[in-house]
Structures are given as C-alpha cells and as structure tokens.
Amino acid sequence: MAELARLGLSDAEITRMQDQLSSILEHIAAIDRLDTDVIPPTAQVVAMTNVTRPDVVTASLPREAILENAPRQSEGFFEVHAILGAAIEDAS
Amino acid sequence: MIDSPSQLTGLTAAEATRSLASRELSAVELTEAYLKRIEQFDDELGVYLHVMRETALAQAAAADRRLTAGDATPLTGIPVALKDVLCTIDAPTTAGSRILEGFRSPYDATVVRRLREHGAVFLGKANTDEFAMGSSNENSAFKLVRNPWSTDRVPGGSSGGPAAAVAAGLAAVSLGSDTGGSIRQPAGFCGVVGLKPTYGRVSRLGLMAFASSLDQIGPFSRSVEDTAITLQVIAGHDPQDSTSSREPVPDYRAALSGDITGMKIGVAEEYSVEGMEPGVATAVDRAVERLRSLGAELVRVSLPHTEYALPTYYITAPAEASANLARYDGVKYGLAVEAPTLRETYERTRGEGFGAEVKRRIMLGTYALSSGYYDAYYVKAQKVRTLIKRDFDEAWGKVDAIVAPTSPTVAFPLGARTDDPYQMYLADVFTIPANMAGIPGVAVPCGFSDGLPVSLQILGPPFAEATILRVADAYERSETWAARRPRLEPAATTSQP
Numbered sequence: 001m002a003e004l005a006r007l008g009l010s011d012a013e014i015t016r017m018q019d020q021l022s023s024i025l026e027h028i029a030a031i032d033r034l035d036t037d038v039i040p041p042t043a044q045v046v047a048m049t050n051v052t053r054p055d056v057v058t059a060s061l062p063r064e065a066i067l068e069n070a071p072r073q074s075e076g077f078f079e080v081h082a083i084l085g086a087a088i089e090d091a092s
Numbered sequence: 093m094i095d096s097p098s099q100l101t102g103l104t105a106a107e108a109t110r111s112l113a114s115r116e117l118s119a120v121e122l123t124e125a126y127l128k129r130i131e132q133f134d135d136e137l138g139v140y141l142h143v144m145r146e147t148a149l150a151q152a153a154a155a156d157r158r159l160t161a162g163d164a165t166p167l168t169g170i171p172v173a174l175k176d177v178l179c180t181i182d183a184p185t186t187a188g189s190r191i192l193e194g195f196r197s198p199y200d201a202t203v204v205r206r207l208r209e210h211g212a213v214f215l216g217k218a219n220t221d222e223f224a225m226g227s228s229n230e231n232s233a234f235k236l237v238r239n240p241w242s243t244d245r246v247p248g249g250s251s252g253g254p255a256a257a258v259a260a261g262l263a264a265v266s267l268g269s270d271t272g273g274s275i276r277q278p279a280g281f282c283g284v285v286g287l288k289p290t291y292g293r294v295s296r297l298g299l300m301a302f303a304s305s306l307d308q309i310g311p312f313s314r315s316v317e318d319t320a321i322t323l324q325v326i327a328g329h330d331p332q333d334s335t336s337s338r339e340p341v342p343d344y345r346a347a348l349s350g351d352i353t354g355m356k357i358g359v360a361e362e363y364s365v366e367g368m369e370p371g372v373a374t375a376v377d378r379a380v381e382r383l384r385s386l387g388a389e390l391v392r393v394s395l396p397h398t399e400y401a402l403p404t405y406y407i408t409a410p411a412e413a414s415a416n417l418a419r420y421d422g423v424k425y426g427l428a429v430e431a432p433t434l435r436e437t438y439e440r441t442r443g444e445g446f447g448a449e450v451k452r453r454i455m456l457g458t459y460a461l462s463s464g465y466y467d468a469y470y471v472k473a474q475k476v477r478t479l480i481k482r483d484f485d486e487a488w489g490k491v492d493a494i495v496a497p498t499s500p501t502v503a504f505p506l507g508a509r510t511d512d513p514y515q516m517y518l519a520d521v522f523t524i525p526a527n528m529a530g531i532p533g534v535a536v537p538c539g540f541s542d543g544l545p546v547s548l549q550i551l552g553p554p555f556a557e558a559t560i561l562r563v564a565d566a567y568e569r570s571e572t573w574a575a576r577r578p579r580l581e582p583a584a585t586t587s588q589p
Binding site: 021042048 | 195196198199291292305331334335337397399400402403404406407414418421422423424425426427428432433434435436437438439440442443444446448451452454455456458459462469471472473474475476477478479481513514517529530554
C-alpha cells in the first residue's frame with residue numbers, strides 16, 4: 001500500500017501503522033451489517049452535473065508566479081528526474 | 093464605555109462596527125489592541141502560525157479611510173484570523189504541514205479575496221491539524237494549540253487555532269474549514285459560535301483540499317449575529333468553483349428575529365450515545381427545553397443510520413484525501429527530498445513531509461480505493477452515504493431543524509487520545525453526519541460542565557442557514573453564555589494592573 005501511495009515509511013512506522021489500520025478497519029466493518037444491494041451510491045450531494053463555462057479564453061496566472069514555489073525549475077518549466085531512460089530500474 | 097484594550101478585544105464584530113462607524117474607535121486602535129493581546133498570550137496558546145502584523149496595520153489604516161469616507165461595509169476594520177489552509181498572497185500557507193513550509197500561494201482563496209474587498213483586517217494564519225486532519229489540533233506539524241478555558245486541554249480540531257483565537261480574544265472573527273466537524277467541534281470545545289454552511293454555499297477556491305465531497309468553509313465568532321454577518325460576506329456563487337451553488341443568498345442578519353414560535357424542532361434519540369458525559373447531556377437537555385419555552389414545538393425524529401456515519405466517513409474522507417494529497421510530490425511546490433530517481437524522490441519527500449495522521453489516512457484511502465477492495469469499501473461507503481442522506485431528507489418533511497449535542501464530551505486533556513486514532517475519531521461522532529448529507533450545522537454555546545464549555549448543534553435542510561441561525565440567535569439571547577469569556581493568565585514576567 002505504501003508503495004502504491006508513494007509514501008516512504010520506516011520499518012517502525014509500518015509496524016505501528018499495521019496495528020492501527022487493522023483496528024480502524026475493524027470499526028469500519030460495522031457498515032457490513034447494512035444490506036445495500038439495492039441502494040444507489042452517493043458520490044456527492046449537490047444537485048448539479050456537468051458544470052461548464054463559456055469556452056472563452058481568460059487570463060491565467062503568470063508562469064513565473066506558478067514556478068516560484070517549485071523546488072527545481074529550468075527555462076520556464078518544472079524540472080524533474082528523467083523517467084524514460086530510468087524506467088526499467090524504476091519499475092523494479 | 094470603551095476605555096481599555098482588553099475591552100476592545102471583547103467586543104463582538106457587530107459592536108465594534110458600531111463604534112467604528114461612529115468614529116469613536118479607529119480600526120488601527122482596534123487592530124493594535126488585538127496585536128498587543130496576541131503578543132501577550134499567543135506564546136502560551138499557540139493560536140497563530142504566522143502573525144500578519146504589517147498587513148493588518150496597513151489594512152486597518154485603509155479601513156479607517158473607508159470608514160471616514162462613509163464607504164464601509166460590514167467587517168470593514170474587523171480583525172480576522174484565517175485557518176492556515178486558506179491561501180493568501182501576502183503570507184505563507186502551510187496547512188500545518190512540513191511539506192508546505194514556506195509555501196506562498198500565487199493567489200488568494202475566494203473567501204480571503206471577499207474579506208479583503210470588504211476591508212477586513214488579517215491578523216494572521218491560524219494553527220490547524222495537518223491538512224485539517226484531526227480533532228484536537230495535536231496533528232499540527234508546528235505547535236500545539238491550548239484551550240483558552242483550560243490550557244491543559246485541547247481546543248478541538250482541526251480548526252483549533254481559529255476557534256481558540258475567537259474564544260481568547262485574539263481575533264474578533266475567524267474562518268475555518270469543516271470536513272467532518274472541524275468547525276463545529278472546536279467551536280464547541282472553545283465556547284464560541286461555529287457554522288458549517290451547506291456544501292456549495294461558500295466557494296472553496298484556494299482552500300487546501302482534504303476531502304472534496306465534504307469540505308466546506310465557515311466562520312467562528314463570539315455571537316450568532318457575527319456569524320450571520322461573516323457568512324453574508326463569504327457566501328455565494330464563484331465561477332472558479334464549479335461545486336459552488338447559484339442558490340440566492342438571503343439576508344442572514346435579517347433572519348435573526350428572535351422569534352421561533354411555532355417552529356418545529358426535531359430531537360433524534362440516535363444522538364444519545366453511550367459514553368456521553370452527563371454534564372453534556374444535562375446542558376443540552378436544558379437548551380432543548382429552553383427552545384420549547386421560547387415557543388418551538390419539539391418533535392421526535394429518527395435518523396436510524398447515524399451510527400454508520402463515522403465508519404462511512406473514515407472510508408470516504410481518506411479515499412478522497414489520498415487522491416487530493418497526491419499533488420504533494422516535491423515537484424510543483426513545497427518540500428523536495430532529492431533522491432536518485434523520481435519515484436524515490438516522491439517517496440522520500442512524502443515520507444519526510446507528511447506527519448503520522450496524514451500518512452495513516454493516505455494509507456487507509458489508498459487501501460479503500462485499491463483494486464479488490466474498491467467495492468467492499470469505497471462503493472459500500474457511497475451506498476451507506478445515500479442512507480444517511482435519506483434519513484435527513486425524510487426528517488425535513490416533519491421538522492424545520494434538528495438539535496443535538498455538538499460533541500459527546502467537553503474538551504479532553506492534551507495527549508489523552510493521541511495513542512488511539514479511533515478514540516480521536518469518535519470526538520466527531522455527532523458532527524460527521526451533516527458533512528455526509530451536505531447540510532448546514534451551527535454550534536452554539538449552551539452551558540458548562542466542570543468549567544468547560546458545552547455546545548448545542550442545530551442542523552437544517554440544505555441552504556437553510558437562515559433558519560438554523562435564527563434558532564441559534566433566539567437561544568443565545570435567552571441565555572448569558574455568550575457573555576462568559578475565559579480568564580487568561582498573563583505570562584509570569586508581565587504584570588497586569
């Protein structure tokens with residue numbers, strides 16, 4: 001799970017979290033008592049769907065303002081490690 | 093009348109506005125009184141992560157010019173605290189997290205912009221549980237907040253800073269966010285008024301996202317009237333938040349007639365749970381009786397799925413959080429812990445940048461969304477959410493509002509629940525259902541138990557903020573709780589006349 005969430009956890013954190021999450025999941029299991037076979041799911045509670053705006057170009061924030069918080073930037077872009085060449089080691 | 097700084101910081105926003113309008117008081121004087129009090133007491137209380145002294149003094153001077161020119165609106169010159177999950181261009185926004193230490197937003201949250209336009213004065217960014225995840229403010233990566241009524245107790249959370257600020261007179265009004273009770277529960281623990289508006293009533297542009305189908309911004313204040321005034325300023329449609337509603341915004345202050353005669357108020361037995369403190373039950377029962385004596389008709393209602401709201405929330409909210417917090421990756425902003433590969437950079441940045449509770453919720457959410465568990469957890473929770481919402485929909489056919497305790501206990505001691513996450517989660521057992529159903533709820537002080545504030549929660553149908561504020565105001569007027577404020581002990585080195 002930690003890998004899926006891209007979270008680096010120490011061994012001690014993993015041990016502690018296993019116990020805590022197991023206990024939380026036991027409490028959560030209470031909802032299994034409810035028969036929900038015919039109940040539709042609710043993802044959100046506003047009575048709106050597909051909110052759109054007119055397709056008009058408006059001003060956006062300046063690029064420099066957005067990049068100002070970036071840990072690494074270069075030539076007007078966010079800078080990241082190459083992933084293509086490293087893909088094989090990375091996936092293992 | 094007003095002759096000392098401590099009296100100035102005891103005024104409600106409405107009272108201060110009257111003195112500002114008559115020019116008997118200047119916005120600069122009022123702001124200086126608050127800044128002085130922050131200097132005196134905030135080392136102890138831990139309310140502010142960042143005090144915006146210079147901004148505040150400049151805004152106060154500008155407010156005085158507006159007041160003199162007769163161009164003032166409600167909140168002009170009123171000192172406000174902003175929960176540090178609300179983006180501000182002129183101060184850091186950290187969400188109480190190391191991963192955002194030093195982050196400067198390139199834009200203001202819409203609520204911040206609206207307050208600015210109205211001439212409010214920003215005292216600072218208030219402490220919060222990391223990414224608004226917590227019920228005691230003990231998950232802030234930076235410091236504890238102490239409850240002004242008893243400094244060995246928690247202020248509640250996640251908006252512990254904004255709640256304690258208003259209770260202690262370190263702000264006149266504040267804004268927080270409420271995903272599962274994060275406004276109402278700390279308002280209750282700190283003995284102030286706190287409102288979670290209907291989902292969609294207030295724009296969330298510029299609010300650091302926690303659980304997007306639940307999050308809502310709302311005010312804290314020392315009177316229901318101040319909450320109505322503040323809601324008026326922040327409510328309404330925002331083209332930049334597609335979940336914000338076009339529902340017309342009524343005049344909230346005009347709704348505070350003091351008259352609740354004939355109003356039908358629901359009482360649900362499901363809100364009497366095991367483990368409820370006797371002092372809380374007694375104070376809440378008395379408050380409900382008071383509503384009857386004010387002319388309301390009490391009606392029994394049933395919300396049979398109430399007990400499932402907490403477990404459902406702890407699937408839905410972490411699932412949404414695990415997706416929302418994927419953006420903190422060491423690339424666009426915030427902390428970056430460099431490693432040889434991009435993947436390791438992600439893992440190390442997030443491993444070092446997030447605190448224990450945020451990690452727990454990301455793990456829980458990732459699990460609930462993962463292949464093989466998605467139907468059993470995430471979809472199941474969405475179905476139970478339908479049942480919780482239907483309980484309320486049915487009740488609104490019979491009653492105008494529902495009353496319940498805000499929390500089953502008063503503020504608990506610092507450290508009392510940090511070892512057991514589920515015990516901590518139980519602090520929100522009465523506030524979570526409103527978020528699941530998207531309805532508004534207001535917490536209003538209703539007495540004391542062992543010297544600590546008890547709070548009554550008033551829930552209403554979607555967009556019925558005016559109704560629940562009217563009930564809260566009628567109750568507040570019938571009692572004297574709003575006048576009682578915590579006595580703060582000045583730091584040992586300073587002497588008080």
